Amino acid sequence: MIKVFKIVIQVAVLYFFAIIGNLLSLLLHLPISGSIIGMFIVFALLYFKILPISKIEMGASFLLAEMLLFFVPSAVGILQYKEAIFNYGTQFLLVICLSTITVMIVTGIVAERFSRQKERYR
Amino acid sequence: MLVSFLCIIMTIVSYIIAKFIYKKSKLFILSPLIVAPVLLSSCIILLGVDYTDYDKGGRWLTNMLQPAVVGFAVPLYKYRAVLKKHMRVILVSMTSGAIVALASSGIYAHLVHLKNDYLLSLLPRSVTTPIAMVISADIGGVPTMTAIFVIVTGICGLILGPIIIRFFHIREKLAKGLLLGMGAHGAGTSKALEFGTEEGAAASLAMVVAALLTLIFAPIITPFILL
Incomplete structure (x- = not known):
């Protein structure tokens, strides 16, 4: 029970930083979403040891572990796009598969080459 | 109000059932x-x-992203x-990955003659859903469709990632993790964790870095793709 309480508080802390991020994004007309700004703020606070990681780690781990839950309502939103999926499903699948293959090959080969090069120079 | 509350409860219950089914079946x-939205x-x-x-009601849960x-x-x-130790490798491979992800989604979408709003919704598909949805809204896509494309990308990557690693002889743990993330x-990160902790760490890092780079490059690349 204490664990649940801790998680709720820590999630609230993270939400607080998301709100601050949203406000900053709005006030300064930044093209970056508020939650990303919030993430950078929290990272900086952790890095400069202003905020101890123990104060948010449980909440963050909980949110990241159960992240799929928060996508479920959006996935239900597919109901609104039945027609599009029905008409263009094959095209969507083709684009996604081919693009995923391309991205993985490029990233993998570049990373592999670069890390080997580094070893050779050492 | 009552309906919204019941919808939240229904969503959580179907998620718990779906998680249980996944754990049992693997x-x-x-x-x-896939299972939770179908049930719901x-x-x-x-x-x-x-x-x-x-x-x-659902919006309350989406907000938790x-x-x-x-x-x-x-x-x-x-x-x-x-991150510090492998700064150069990570930056170079992730930047090429993020640009290729945006450009290839756009080019392939053109090749199969998809409408612009579908094309734009496809562009940010390779990053984690909350950020992909934000990017989609920024560049004029439909965030809900993007969420679906992100999910399909995840399933594709789970199957294709290990095949690509074998086929292209990717041996470095860092490279395996970066490719999957x-x-x-x-x-991809969950798959990388099955390979090992180092691969898993590299993949989680890749996921965050990819999201940030895509956030930066998406508004720059989009006008070229729409040409």
Whole structure:
């Protein structure tokens, strides 16, 4: 029970930083979403040891572990796009598969080459 | 108000059931992200609930993605040593990955003659859903469709990632992790963790870095793709 309480508080802390991020994004007309700004703020606070990681780690781990839950309502939103999926499903699948293959090959080969090069120079 | 509350409860219950099914079956095709929406959509249709009414409740859960994104600061902080050590490799491979992800989605979408709003919704598909949805809204796509494309990307990456690693003889643990995290966000990261902790750390890092780079490059590349 204490664990649940801790998680709720820590999630609230993270939400607080998301709100601050949203406000900053709005006030300064930044093209970056508020939650990303919030993430950078929290990272900086952790890095400069202003905020101890123990104060948010449980909440963050909980949110990241159960992240799929928060996508479920959006996935239900597919109901609104039945027609599009029905008409263009094959095209969507083709684009996604081919693009995923391309991205993985490029990233993998570049990373592999670069890390080997580094070893050779050492 | 009552309907919204019941919708939230229904969503959580179907998620718990879906998670249980996934744990028992271990089949990637029975991912909670496929099973839960199917269960829930059937309930909504059977009970005759209007989607807009459902969304009033569902929005509360979607909103929780915001603190979840802030929560990424924790893995980023934990792996900062890895990030520092391999800064150059990570930056170069992730930048090429992020640009290729945006450009290839756009080019392939053109080749199969998709409309612009579908094309734009496809562009950010390789990053984690909350950020992909934000980017989609920024560049003029449909965030809900993007969420669906992200999920399909995750499933594709889970199947294709290990095949690509074998076929192209990727041996470095860092490269394996980066490829999985860049290509298939959270789903890829879970696969990378099956390879090992180092691969897993590299993939979580890749997921965060990919999201940030895509956030930066998407508005720059979009006009060229629409040409």
